[in-house]
Amino acid sequence: MENTSQRMNWISQPQEDNESIYDMEEFEIEVDGLDEESSEEIDTHDEDEDGDEIECPEGQEKKNEVDDGKPRVGMVFESEEHGFQYYCNYAREMGFKVRKGGVRKSKKNDDVIGRRLYCSKEGFREERFKKLEACRKRHNPETRTGCQAKLLVNRAENGTWVVSMFVEKHNHKFESPTKLKGGGKVEFMMQSFSEDARGRKDLCPTGKDARNYLGTKRTKDFEIGDVQALLNYLSDMQLENPYCWYAVQLDLNGQITNFIWADARSRIDYGYFGDVVCFDTSYGTSAYSIPFVPIFGVNHHLQTILFGCVLVLDETEDSLVWALETWMKAMKGCHPKVIFTNEDSAVTSAIAHVLPHSHHRFCLWNIFRNAKKRLNHLFGSGCDFGKDFSYCVRGCETIEEFELGWKFLLTKYNLQDNEWMKRLYFKRQQWVPVFSRDLFCGDMLTTQRSKRVRKFFKGHLSRDMSLEDFARGVEKAVISWRKKETEVDSHMNQVHPSFVVRMYIGEEAAKIYTAAVFLEFQKELISSLRYMCEKIEDDGTVSIYKLWMLERKNRQYIVKFSSRNICANCSCQKFESMGFLCRHILKVFFVTNVHYIPPQYILNRWTKDAKCGAVVYQKGEQLQVGSQVRYSNLCHQAINVAIKGASSKEIYKVAKFSLQRAQSEVENAMRRQATESIGSKKNDNVTTEKETHTRGECLSLLPYTFCQQQPPSSINVDLNDLTQHDALAPLSEQS
Template sequence: MAKDVGNKGVQSSNMGCTVCVPDKRINSLQPEAAQCLLNYFRRLQVEDLSFFYAVQLDSNGFTTNFFWRDGRSKVDYDYFGDVLILDKTFRIEEHNIICAPLWGLNHHRQQVLFGCAFLLNESTDSFVWLLETFMEAMDRHQPKTIFTDENELMVDAVKAVLPDAEHRIGIWYIRQNALKQLSALYMQPGFEILFNKCISDCQTEEEFESRWESLLERFDLSENPWLSRLQHGENIKSVFQIPKNENMGLLEFAQQYLEEVKRRRLEELDEDFQCNGTAQVTILTSSAIERQAADIYTRTLFKTFQEEFLKCLSVTIEETASNETITTYKLTEEGQKESVVEFNCLDSRVACSCKKFESFGILCFHALKVLNARNIFHIPHKYVLKRWTKSAKCGVPYEYEQEMADEMKQQTVNLLMHKTLNVFTKSVAIEDSKKIAGDCLGKTLEQIEDVLRAKKADHLEMIDMSRGMI
């Protein structure tokens, strides 16, 4: 699928309005490079019918922005698109172009690429175009959370295109920019330790606000404009570790991007094999809840769960309040801060002040301790996120489950297309699996043709019978 968007003005961030840009090479991609990239995408589309690319043109018809994704990326987004990271920290020096991959995390917490863009400039117009195009490429399924850098124009674009998504600033971006914006302060004793505690080691809003105020007061930063805009975020790293090459063009970078996509998919496939029996995890206790976690979670997520579970063995618990349905507990780990957990006896809901589950998707050791105290020796179903399990890519993605109730016929077609594409993209990695997929699809096609022939014969027979009755 291709999309060309023309007659778009280039927005001026200084004036805050859309203006027509005169014909200058610096305001558009070099025609030769743009045409070479378009030709490459068209060839890819012949090989992958679900390949999607889009182009934005300025008011003079010159290319300004590109976006593309392959068919497998659409499948990955269906399963793991609840969290979206837009990383625009990489530049292609030869063209002074921003390379902006959009990615997320799979069930192994590996980076999974959903698509990539070349942007000529950092403007609201460019960011809105990119997010709108991405939504079109992904059937308009909005992420629950999007992480970006702290660019104010990006903030405006997210509000305009993804109003239902929670917008967060990545901690990686904060640390990177802090080194630039506050370089002199890093030489002062205690600043770096306190700053890192503020952004990485606060369990509650109250604790963050207290430490933040202490930081601003101690180092006289109350009027610092950059610090005043910061907020919590996810600890993420740039998806690209490609060495900078001044001679690298758009086509070469697009090719390297797709090679990076292949490499990461092979890593995911390898980890899938490991999770499905070739590498066993070590269970350290006889607890049923630990065995359950080992059965359902991927190896990476089980290790995270296991760390939390082992911590709960050394934490003290004290009931502080109770009524007919809600019991409140205070939990304290030796040498650590206190946490508060509320337990609802009607539906076994646990809410912890550290908000580990809300931010990470795994129950914290405070909540696990309370469940144990309440004689609940399994993870309640509501606290098992499918995206972290071994079966994350099995069956119907959550989004389709919700929509099929409303539009059953159309969503059934979408589901069939999704399953077929999933089979295709998974099978191409290994020759044996490619043969299995080819044989099965061949048999399936023969059976479908048999059904169609039978239906056609029945239809013709009914026509003959009708003629005989006239």
């Protein structure tokens, strides 16, 4: 048994040449943003004398003619608000936030004649907030530092406002200005619930009470026409493209609670890349603080693609079950092989209920982020916990190594009795990568993906948006994603990658894989040159090789190779988890003179032709033969052609010509069938089975654009007339 010192050296080792595995910077969170008085600060915040937070105006032009630099005593503003805007702009550039302080009023008419503007870290937490904080299970660190920086403005006799005092010095470090300019965190946190209860000194709600309270308040706080505007937007989207889809759910009182939608491109993409999906309810909130749940995956360019969007009024199991079941209907019932979610009991129960055959895993990014929140005291300067924790999770290559490393972590940092660490360990098979090496997870295990998705949506969405504007913001974000995909597609067969090492197998890979996947493959190919290889067993057909690097002889890998069918498997299981060959198998191929990639190791989803051909959702299953099923399948394929055909003018001409030819051939076939049907009735006594429909039924099967009756420009929903069944069904079923 190794002693403690030896185990310490072991756990601190980097994994091969990939030292970034213990870099915790990518999980950086703004712990000062969890303070009670500013638990959801957006840009620059302030607080009035009654304790209510007011969002500082952003991006407004200053109408007063003053210096744009540092504030100074004697500076004149047209109004108090202009002075406030000026100080906010200055704070934003420097890297701190502003809070409004007390006012000075005239004794004659009670008008405000003076205003104090403080740094948001002025003073210390008040006792009334400490009492509320004590009721929480998870305590927030105090962010106020007693900073003395401030700006005082007083009203002059002529009505202008003059700076009478400016204290520039702060007693804390500034934040990055880019973080302040980008808007505040949209992350959904229970801490923000207490903001609604501010001023109620004895209120200490539990999590369940807070959820019920906000659920009731959110329903009542919908602006008149806001829900209708969102429904109109979604219905217009469906009118433009019949393959777009959405649904709503009602509560017991007939009020709309949840929304879900997916456009045509999302449904098409899911057919190609829906094997691995992320369904994360912790991404953020929309208008009325409704949690926003994007459902996304990874395409063949290693880019993020959207499969659908959900707005859930509450995160209860019932709501999540409805969201998943309804989304599955839109995706033709094809379950993902692996689904990643945040660590949440309601989500876990919903996944088990709706997707029992899908492998459920927790998003690693959320685990690391929660670790920084739960164990914040261990992430300070001079402490190696972040490095050790990250290596234990991502650096261990066997289950035994992880078990040893975890025990060492608990002992070194005195975490044996930590309840959160106990819960994590109990669920270790759902989030530790070493337990999922036999599962294809694509690029979803990369922690940077979740971070990029959050940052990307953050640049397009805001809590201040209405429901309709929020949906349009999602659309704009997705359009920019798809624009990048189109650009990569257009250059895919025109630009040749650069080769670091010229090898035939690498040149073949460049022809097969997309540029992004090839770069990952090339990294493995280059790394294979650093390995020593020794054959340790050979029975004539199957050989076993041991591989290691000279600088790390204690880290060895085993590759079994069959020369009869050119088949190999490695103990690292890189191919099983990522879908392309690892450095160890490539080394064995090199020493056994295999200079090509065997077909069984080419995963179609990573190739340049990944999106060629029609999407098949249910392989090997006999589909129903009915007009509606056939219509749906033809719509799906036609939309797929339309999406690809719109990528360039040349492809558009080809697609249009092909569709016109297909339409002509279909019409000729219909005329031939009609003629044959008439002849058979006259000459034969044999009856032929065929489907008959009334004119109304035929029209109902056609898209709106083919109907004689014009579609409604909007859908006016009377909640009193809607049944729960109506709300659960997609619009196409209700029409």
